[in-house]
Structure formats: C-alpha cells, structure tokens
Amino acid sequence: MGILEIKDVGKRFGGLQALSNVNLSVHENSVHAIIGPNGAGKSTLLNCLVGKLIPDTGSVMFDGQSVLGRTPHEINQMGISRVFQTPEIFGDLTVFENMMIPCFAKRDGAFRMHAIESFTNETSLVEQAEQMLIDVNMIDKRNAHSASLSRGDKRRLEMAMCLVQQPRMLLLDEPTAGMARADTNNTIDLLKEIRDTRDITICIIEHDMHVVFSLAERITVLAQGTPLVEDTPDNIKGHPKVREAYLGEAA
Amino acid sequence: MLGLDKKDTALLLAVAALALFAPFILNIFPQNTALAFFNGGYPDLMQRFVIFGIFAIGFNILFGLTGYLSFGHAAFLGVGSYAAVWMFKLLNYNIVPALVLSVIVAGLFSVLIGWISLRRSGIYFSILTLAFAEMSFRLAYSVLTPLTNGETGLQVYSNDPQILMGENGVTSPHLFGLEMSARATLDLGPWEFTFPVGYYLCAILMLISLYLAIRIFRSPFGLMLRAVKSNQQRMRYTGLNPKPYTLAAFVISGMYAGLAGGLLACMDPLAGAERMQWTASGEVVIMTILGGAGTLLGPILGAGTIKYLENVFSKMNEALLHSWFSWLPDFIETPLIWVLSKFTGEGWHLTLGALFMVIIIFLPGGLVEGGQRIGRLITGRSRKASDTATKPAE
Structure with a gap:
C-alpha cells in the first residue's frame, strides 16, 4: 500500500481522452518518476493530484484520504507540496x-x-x-x-x-525544464540531498532522462494517457516498449 | 514605541507633528497679502485633508497591499455619512454613537459587496465594484428616499426624535459637549491662526488610523496581503486561501471609508447622494496613486495634495487672474487668461488630469518616489558607497 494510490483514473477533454485507466502506487519515502513523450498526459495527471483538475473516473488517495474535490490549498495542508515547471515564488x-x-x-x-x-x-x-x-x-x-x-x-x-x-510528499513538475546544464546538475544534487536527508516521498515528472535516471527508484512510463510499464530505472532503460514509445519504431 | 520599529515610529511622529502644527504651516502667508490666497489653514479645508487622509489610508490597505483596485469605495464613504446623520436624528448630536454606527454599517455593507465582487479579480473586480457603487448612488438618490432623503440630502430637522437630546442639548455635533465647530484663534501681527476642535479630533483619528495601518502592514496578515498581490497561485499551493485574506482587507478598507464618511457628517451634519458617485471613488484612487500606492505616507500626501490643489484652483476666477496678469500687454493677457481660466475654477479637473498624467508617466511610485529620488540625489554618494561595501559579503 503506497502513500499515494491512483486507481483507474480517467480524464477526457472533449474528444481527447487525456488519461485512461491510470493505476499507480507511490511508496512512502521513495523517489518515483513519471516519464513519457509529449502529450502522454503527465501534466494532466499531476493536475489531478493537486486539485487543479478533477478526473472523470477513478480515485486518488493520499495516505488513506481522497484528494478528489479538494482545493489546492486543502491538498497542500494534507502534506503535498508542489514545485512548478517555471518557479512560482x-x-x-x-x-x-x-x-x-x-x-x-x-x-x-x-x-x-x-x-x-x-x-x-x-x-x-x-x-x-x-x-x-x-x-x-x-x-x-x-x-x-x-x-x-x-x-x-x-x-x-x-x-x-x-x-x-x-511536507510528506513533494511533487515536481519538470523541475529542470529550460535550465542550463550547470543549473540542472545543481538541482539534481539538491534533490539527492533532500532524498537522502529527509523522510519525504518525491514524485517527479520529467522529460530529461539524465535527471530521472540519477534520482528515481521507480519509474512509470506514461504513453497516450495510460501507463505503459512501471519498473526500476535499470529495467526501464532497456525496455523495448519504452524505446518504442519514446524513440519511435526506427530506434 | 508602541510596538513599532524606529523607522515607523519616526514616520508616525512626523505625521503627528505635521498634523499638530498644520494650522501654522498652512497659514504661512500673512493675511491681507496677495499670497494669503495660497493659505489653506481654515477649518473646513484642514478637516478635509485629514478625513480624506483616513479614506486614502484605508483604500491603500486594499489597493496598495493586495493590488485589488476598487472603484466603489465612495459607496462606503456615503453609507458612513448616512449612518452618522441617522444617529444625529435619532439620538442626539454626540459624535461617538454616530462614528461607531458609521464604521459598523460600512463594514457590513463592504462584507456584502466584497463577498460578491471578489469572485472575480483584476479588471472584472474593478468593474463589479464600480457597478455596485453606481447602484448604491442611484438607490440613495431616488429609490431609498425615505432612508436618504433623495436629492435634498439627509439632514437633521427640528421635529426629529433625538431621544437623548434633553432640554438644553447642544444643537451641533459635539463630543460630550465639546462642539466640533468650536475654535480658538491666535493673532500674531499680520498672521492669523485658527485651531478648530473638529480638525484636531479628525487628526487624532487619522493618527490612530495610520498607526493601525502600520501595524497591519508589518503583520503576518499584511505579509499575506502582499502575497495575494504577488502570486495567488503560489499562495494556494502553499496551503493558503487567498479569498478570505482579500475579503478581510476589503472590509477593513471599507470600515476606514465608513469612518471618513462619518467624520464628514460630524463636521457638517448632512449627507448627500453625490458623496457616493463614481467620481468620488475615482478621487480616492487618484489620491492613493498620486501619493504612492503601497506606501504608508503616500495616501496621506496624495489626499492632502489633491484637496489643497482643488481648493486653490477652484477658487481662482477670471477677476483674480486679471489682477495677477494685468501687467502684461493686452494682446498676451487676453489669450493667456482665456487658456488659464479653462484650467481653474469649475475647470480645475483639467489641471488635476494633467498633474495625474505627469505623475504617472514620470513618477509611477507617486510623490513618495519623488521624495526618495530627491533624497537619493542629496545623499547619492554615501548610499552608493554603502552598497559596494555590503557586496563582498554575498
């Protein structure tokens, strides 16, 4: 039983099925990364976790309590903190x-x-x-x-x-997007330090594979709104399905 | 002092000193000289300085801190005046119940308007408050005539109940017998100074208002209000609900406006609907921006400047301009006076508009920024030296 349990979550925007049958479990005090190509539904999923969107179907439980229908500030008070793609200060x-x-x-x-x-x-x-x-x-x-x-x-x-x-959980939305290499490495170091020194669950949505593979303990690959595989970084690296989703057939 | 740090105490004491000596400062020019025209030290005007100072201090708590621009604050001013005059009509001319009721009624009214208007932000919020204020004006002007006496304005009549009046009650607004219209005058050679009771009462209330505003600015609540202005998204994701904070600021500023409205009625016991018109709301916006929105001193400076200029410019008429420029040849004097007369008297709003434009374009931080720039020009070198001195520490 993870601290964050996502069950059968689906979300539709008009004709676009952004998320379907998303099942995901994040374990306490682990670093869990969600990766996927553009348009895979990563941000939609994140917005469902923080109260910005309400999924059409399914449930999202944080530490045994549903977060659905709660406002962002209520969810923060439950112990989920969010870091934005562009720093919001x-x-x-x-x-x-x-x-x-x-x-x-x-x-x-x-x-x-x-x-x-x-x-x-x-x-x-x-x-x-x-x-x-x-x-x-x-x-x-x-x-x-x-x-x-x-x-x-x-x-x-x-x-x-x-x-x-x-917070009990830190949600990061592409924390290194648009950063120079040096800043990216600084951020990775900072996150590693947080991971190693604090009792905190980190859920990270990221594009940059370098960041994901140097931090995450488990990785979920999202493609076309649904989880493709979930595994350890080493297994994900060589996974044929992941290569296909990410790089296309040619790779 | 009083829980303020050194800088804020100095500010409060400086304003207190200005308020105390205003009758001297504003009547700096001897009577019976041409320059006496520019004196502002008579009761009615000095009272307006401080009353509109209170109004602007309160407005600044909302606009300066949260950035929500209300175009409807005159409604609370008007409601405050009506409440005060009703107390005069029902009880007696003591100003204490009048002021208490003004603040309470304006507070309740602003809870209602704020609660609805704050469903939107930015320009939509401004439009909603403008619409509410205009509705209030129309209601006061016609629909609610039994309550507001419509066009004539609400005033005290001899057949009003005035249940606490007694046999030989005071027949003008007073504080436990001390009449607001009472005044002392001091003649010093060619100078004449007036010390009105009403003015000093308003000035004390303004100092209390300023003191409370300073406390609010420095408090955690004030910090949250600045957070509302800066980034509401971050606020929500930090576990804070911006809406009650904004509503609280709205109600506090509404209560300040109610106090100002009540004081206007205490100085002159009548209340008219025109006090609620949108031009009156616009005036407090201009005062706050002209002085410097978000600063403590700005609103007071802005209110004083505008009320003073209004007084000076609207007093100027063609005859006076003639007497000033009669030394010019006719073919210059006639067109000059024709132009100037458009900017004076009834047309003084033209001057106000031009002044406002100049301030916004060249001094977006208002008069306070102007003062700071002058201060920096004078102490420029020492400031720069201290800047570089602190740099290496970083």
Whole structure:
C-alpha cells in the first residue's frame, strides 16, 4: 500500500481522452518518476493530484484520504507540496519574506488574522525560515528581492519554501525544464540531498532522462494517457516498449 | 514605541507633528497679502485633508497591499455619512454613537459587496465594484428616499426624535459637549491662526488610523496581503486561501471609508447622494496613486495634495487672474487668461488630469518616489558607497 494510490483514473477533454485507466502506487519515502513523450498526459495527471483538475473516473488517495474535490490549498495542508515547471515564488517580496509565508501557512492553516504583531517578531518561525535558507545555501541572499534571483536560485528558493513546511510528499513538475546544464546538475544534487536527508516521498515528472535516471527508484512510463510499464530505472532503460514509445519504431 | 520599529515610529511622529502644527504651516502667508490666497489653514479645508487622509489610508490597505483596485469605495464613504446623520436624528448630536454606527454599517455593507465582487479579480473586480457603487448612488438618490432623503440630502430637522437630546442639548455635533465647530484663534501681527476642535479630533483619528495601518502592514496578515498581490497561485499551493485574506482587507478598507464618511457628517451634519458617485471613488484612487500606492505616507500626501490643489484652483476666477496678469500687454493677457481660466475654477479637473498624467508617466511610485529620488540625489554618494561595501559579503 503506497502513500499515494491512483486507481483507474480517467480524464477526457472533449474528444481527447487525456488519461485512461491510470493505476499507480507511490511508496512512502521513495523517489518515483513519471516519464513519457509529449502529450502522454503527465501534466494532466499531476493536475489531478493537486486539485487543479478533477478526473472523470477513478480515485486518488493520499495516505488513506481522497484528494478528489479538494482545493489546492486543502491538498497542500494534507502534506503535498508542489514545485512548478517555471518557479512560482512571490516575486515582489524578499527571499526571507518568501520563506515566512509557508511557515505561517504550516502553523496557522489556510486563513488566520494576525494583524497586530510584526511578523518578524515570530521568533521560532524566523529561526525555522533562516535554518532552511542555511540548508539550501541561500542565507547570504536573505534580504534580496526574490524577482532578482537567477533561475537556479529561484528554483532553490521554491523548493526551500516547499520543504520548510515539512511536507510528506513533494511533487515536481519538470523541475529542470529550460535550465542550463550547470543549473540542472545543481538541482539534481539538491534533490539527492533532500532524498537522502529527509523522510519525504518525491514524485517527479520529467522529460530529461539524465535527471530521472540519477534520482528515481521507480519509474512509470506514461504513453497516450495510460501507463505503459512501471519498473526500476535499470529495467526501464532497456525496455523495448519504452524505446518504442519514446524513440519511435526506427530506434 | 508602541510596538513599532524606529523607522515607523519616526514616520508616525512626523505625521503627528505635521498634523499638530498644520494650522501654522498652512497659514504661512500673512493675511491681507496677495499670497494669503495660497493659505489653506481654515477649518473646513484642514478637516478635509485629514478625513480624506483616513479614506486614502484605508483604500491603500486594499489597493496598495493586495493590488485589488476598487472603484466603489465612495459607496462606503456615503453609507458612513448616512449612518452618522441617522444617529444625529435619532439620538442626539454626540459624535461617538454616530462614528461607531458609521464604521459598523460600512463594514457590513463592504462584507456584502466584497463577498460578491471578489469572485472575480483584476479588471472584472474593478468593474463589479464600480457597478455596485453606481447602484448604491442611484438607490440613495431616488429609490431609498425615505432612508436618504433623495436629492435634498439627509439632514437633521427640528421635529426629529433625538431621544437623548434633553432640554438644553447642544444643537451641533459635539463630543460630550465639546462642539466640533468650536475654535480658538491666535493673532500674531499680520498672521492669523485658527485651531478648530473638529480638525484636531479628525487628526487624532487619522493618527490612530495610520498607526493601525502600520501595524497591519508589518503583520503576518499584511505579509499575506502582499502575497495575494504577488502570486495567488503560489499562495494556494502553499496551503493558503487567498479569498478570505482579500475579503478581510476589503472590509477593513471599507470600515476606514465608513469612518471618513462619518467624520464628514460630524463636521457638517448632512449627507448627500453625490458623496457616493463614481467620481468620488475615482478621487480616492487618484489620491492613493498620486501619493504612492503601497506606501504608508503616500495616501496621506496624495489626499492632502489633491484637496489643497482643488481648493486653490477652484477658487481662482477670471477677476483674480486679471489682477495677477494685468501687467502684461493686452494682446498676451487676453489669450493667456482665456487658456488659464479653462484650467481653474469649475475647470480645475483639467489641471488635476494633467498633474495625474505627469505623475504617472514620470513618477509611477507617486510623490513618495519623488521624495526618495530627491533624497537619493542629496545623499547619492554615501548610499552608493554603502552598497559596494555590503557586496563582498554575498
């Protein structure tokens, strides 16, 4: 029984069957990658997990509770944090302020009025935020305007914002898309460190095989909206069905 | 002081000092000189400075922090005025129940309008608030005449119940007997200074409003409001629900507007529907942007600037312009006065429009940004030196 159980999920957009009969189980504290060619339904599946889309059929259970019909902020409060393809951070705020927001969300829930005390007086949360910045090597940029960060640092900040909430599961949507090689390797190192030092389940959707094979413990290959195979990276590498789906018959 | 850091305390004290000495500062020119025309130190105008300051401070909590641009805040101002005048009609002229009811009624009204309007964001939100405010204006102007006295405006009549009035009750708005219209004057040679009670009451309330606004700006709640403006998507995926935060900001700013409306009625106990018209909503938008949206001082500066310029420019008439330019030859003076007269008196909105354009194009951060730029010009070198000094640490 995995921490995330996807059963018979189907989703149709007009005439397009984006997902059909998706069955997937992600085990606790593992790194599970979902790969597949363009249009395989990876993003649709992810959107079904975070509350952005509701599947037409099937169920999605996280730690024994259904996530279907819940809003994104409720799903986050259940312990699923999401990292976006292009880093989504609070660009108008400083790095430190960016870090404080998830700390408040974790402690106070989806809405709470704290309108009198200054937020910098919340000593324990400030410590938590600063410790996280130290962990991701960004403490020197504490007071920088987050919009002025490099792409790699924005990604690092976004992950720090997710991790400071101590989620049970981290969902990553093509975290290295459009990144230079050096930034990609930095991200891989960061993810490896997260994998090795924290009790966290990582589910990663990725295009870049280099990233997938250096991180994942299990890989699911999605093609035309349905899982083709699920196996360990070594077995996936040589799998004829995968080669066919990815590279076409000629390969 | 009072839980504020040094910078904010300094700001609050500076505004307090300005408010305290406004009767001097605004009457800087001696009476009976040509420049006395530019004085602004009389009660009615000073009261408007601070009342519209409160209105703009509140508006800035919504617009400056969350970025939601409401074009309907005059509705809350108007509702506040009506509520206050009703208290005068039903109880007596004491302003305490009047102000309390203004704030409560404006708060409830803004819960309703905010709850509906906040289903949309961006331009659609602005249009919804505009539509609501215009509906409120129409309702006040005609449909709800029994409640608002329609075109005439709501005022206190001698046959009103005024159940707490007593035999020799005070017959103008007062704070436990201290009349708002009371004033002290000080003659110093050619100068004449007026110290109106009403003005000082409004100024104290404005300082309290500013103090609360500073606390909100610095609080976790204020941080969340800035997050709403910056990235609602990230907010949702961080486990936060942006909607109640935005609604809370909307209601708080509506209550500030209600307080301002109540104070307008306390200074002059009548309330008219035109106070709710969309031009009045537009005015507070202009004040906030002109001063600097999202800054603490900006809205107050903007409100003061606009009310002062409105006063000066709308007082100018052709006769006055003639007296100023009579030294010019006729063939220059006549066309010059013809042009200037279009920008003064009734046409002062032309001047306002031109000023607004200049500010938006050259100083998008408003007067506060202008002040900062001047400050940087003066201290430019030392600032740059400290910038490079901190760089190596990174």
